[in-house]
Amino acid sequence: MSLRIALLGLLAAKGPASGYDLAKLFEGSLNHVWQAGHTQIYPELVRMAADGLLAVEAEGARGRKIYTIADEGSRQLHDWLADREPAVTVRSETALQAFLLPILDTDEAIAAVERVKARAQKRLDDLKCLPPVADNPKFGKYALRLGLAQTRATIEWADETLHALRTK
Amino acid sequence: MSLRIALLGLLAAKGPASGYDLAKLFEGSLNHVWQAGHTQIYPELVRMAADGLLAVEAEGARGRKIYTIADEGSRQLHDWLADREPAVTVRSETALQAFLLPILDTDEAIAAVERVKARAQKRLDDLKCLPPVADNPKFGKYALRLGLAQTRATIEWADETLHALRTK
DNA sequence: GAGCGCATGTAAGCTGTTACATGATTCT
DNA sequence: AGAATCATGTAACAGCTTACATGCGCTC
Known part of the structure; x- marks a missing residue:
């Protein structure tokens, strides 16, 4: 649909x-x-x-x-x-890794979170140079901002988590 | 998998x-x-x-x-x-609505964003009272924080977008 | 005219959803 | 005894991915 x-x-x-x-x-x-x-x-x-x-x-x-x-x-x-009330089916491998992080020992967990952070950083860069849709800058503008906000939140989570893992 | x-x-x-x-x-x-x-x-x-x-x-x-x-x-x-490098297949109806928001006229768009905000608010509340997994508070802790961070980012986006829509 | 990228499609298989079916226990 | 809810499953379908197939048009 x-x-x-x-x-x-x-x-x-x-x-x-x-x-x-x-x-x-x-x-x-x-x-x-x-x-x-x-x-x-x-x-x-x-x-x-x-x-x-x-x-x-x-x-x-x-x-x-x-x-x-x-x-x-x-x-x-x-x-x-x-x-339409938007459906919210979340299926995020990243969040699944975050969920199960305690299974890993500390340095493996740190490496995994570093990977998440690197990806989010890359995504942030990609989003920043998205071209306008059909020379129509209105379209996609709001979704772009939403993507940026959520990606920045992911990076902040990674920083916070790395800090927690390193100081324990 | x-x-x-x-x-x-x-x-x-x-x-x-x-x-x-x-x-x-x-x-x-x-x-x-x-x-x-x-x-x-x-x-x-x-x-x-x-x-x-x-x-x-x-x-x-x-x-x-x-x-x-x-x-x-x-x-x-x-x-x-x-x-595992987590796969990032995004399929978000919310983001799709955000993307196509300019198709709606201003008051319809405002109503749609209000709906997104209300849902995010509800999700935030739900997340805050999640029970621990099998009495094991470690599990899910990091994923919970990630969920909270991303949901808060969505609410901030909604506020910013509502402001933009209302002052134009 | 050989090779390469453009452009369109099909088919098999996997993942996930909705609807249906059924027997076992517990509650009143 | 009857109703609710626990607990397990099957089947049909919808949605998505991967792999394969093919033919056109341009360039060298």
């Missing part, structure tokens, strides 16, 4: 696009928020068109199809954004 | 337990870190026993099986914790 919303959102932000375009856009903009590869995107677009959420605007060389958002698609996108 | 680790970790923390015990423990402790219901846990335990990660210590009334962690299980748990 959320994959549909993500695709509708990208089409709303960028206008008509092919599956390939959307897959690229996905990677460059939504990646820190939702993930999907082309193998998931292509068939989903077909289903969405069959369900009347998208229209095929044009068909070009080598089967390239340009999709546009249809009225029903806009409607569902808007309704989801305005009404 | 991570489900196995979570189950191994709980068995390491708590000692011998049945599938039902583990499902309850999961819900009460790991829920903010990883999710799994009994329909996923029961068959996984059977497979883990078949793979030699667990041993069936006893079989009681109505098919109740008590699992213990086997040496191979301990080994795999330790190796995963010590070596």
Whole structure:
């Protein structure tokens, strides 16, 4: 379901696009928020068109199809954004490692937390140089700030945890 | 894979337990870190026993099986914790809503962010009264702090975003 | 015309969810 | 005795990943 919303959102932000375009856009903009590869995107677009959420605007060389958002698609996108209570299924390997940290002895635990910190640092850097979505700086702005805030929180947790591990 | 680790970790923390015990423990402790219901846990335990990660210590009334962690299980748990670079597949409906916020007009957007904030607030409260895992306060301590830090970051983001939306 | 990147797709397999099924104990 | 809840499971389906397949268009 959320994959549909993500695709509708990208089409709303960028206008008509092919599956390939959307897959690229996905990677460059939504990646820190939702993930999907082309193998998931292509068939989903077909289903969405069959369900009347998208229209095929044009068909070009080598089967390239340009999709546009249809009225029903806009409607569902808007309704989801305005009404949906977001589901909160957390599945974080990082948090799982944090949970089980006491199983390791101190120096192994320190190494593990250092790894978490390094990753978060890298992510922070990546987020800082994300390009705007379809030259439309509004889109993604709030999600970017949310990502930054949460990543900074992770780094602070790592520092605090390293300190606790080292002074015990 | 991570489900196995979570189950191994709980068995390491708590000692011998049945599938039902583990499902309850999961819900009460790991829920903010990883999710799994009994329909996923029961068959996984059977497979883990078949793979030699667990041993069936006893079989009681109505098919109740008590699992213990086997040496191979301990080994795999330790190796995963010590070596595994945690995968970072983010799939957050909240972040997706944040991403697409500009599609809504201002008052709808404000309402959506208010909802996010209320949920985060509730989660914060829930986290604060989590019981210790199997009377073992070490386990889950670090993950709890990580959850708190990230949830607080979300609340701060919501406040900042509400302010931005209201003064424009 | 050979090689490389572009662009689209299919298929098998794994993970996770929802719905259903069933017998055992405990409570009233 | 009947109802609730404990405890274990199965089956169908939805969502996602990995691996494979293929053909077009451009460049050298």
